[in-house]
Amino acid sequence: GAGVSQSPRYKVAKRGQDVALRCDPISGHVSLFWYQQALGQGPEFLTYFQNEAQLDKSGLPSDRFFAERPEGSVSTLKIQRTQQEDSAVYLCASSSSQGRQGYGYTFGSGTRLTVV
């Protein structure tokens, strides 16, 4: 597709439930990023992939968060045993650039996760 596609757009999860969020990057984009945006905050870095390799997961807030990109294209962010503080918009971005981050980013529209 022409842009970064994220699904689902909205997800309501009961506390303790596992969720999986999907990101379809722009075809051919090497770099893929996940960001978390809590209400009233700016996006915060979670993790970075270069092709299928997860090069940086320093932003993942706990071991309940797991991300993968097994074939270097589609990525899934999984959150186990969701907590209320996980409620946020999860943004995926892809880029063809491996240089300075941010210049070539294309963000998806995000998945809004609400944990009740």
Added chain:
Amino acid sequence: DQQVKQNSPSLSVQEGRISILNCDYTNSMFDYFLWYKKYPAEGPTFLISISSIKDKNEDGRFTVFLNKSAKHLSLHIVPSQPGDSAVYFCAGGKTGANNLFFGTGTRLTVIP
């Protein structure tokens, strides 16, 4: 630890006038900065950038100014148009690092 701060949550400006959005940062290691624009229900889109070796970058109606000594940057939009109404995020980055640090955003409303 908020390394990039946007202290004005919102700003309203009349169409045709100048919009000035401000951003402060604490991390002196940032060597470039970016502004993103976000419409409701869409992801942020890149707007303009500036390297720390410059103090000004201009692109059409958009100009970003950087004051390194004050750790402050600003985005000027002249003239402002109703289509500019959006949330604007400032972000700082460091060459070689994998992540950007975003501010909390400023919601700009341009009144026709």
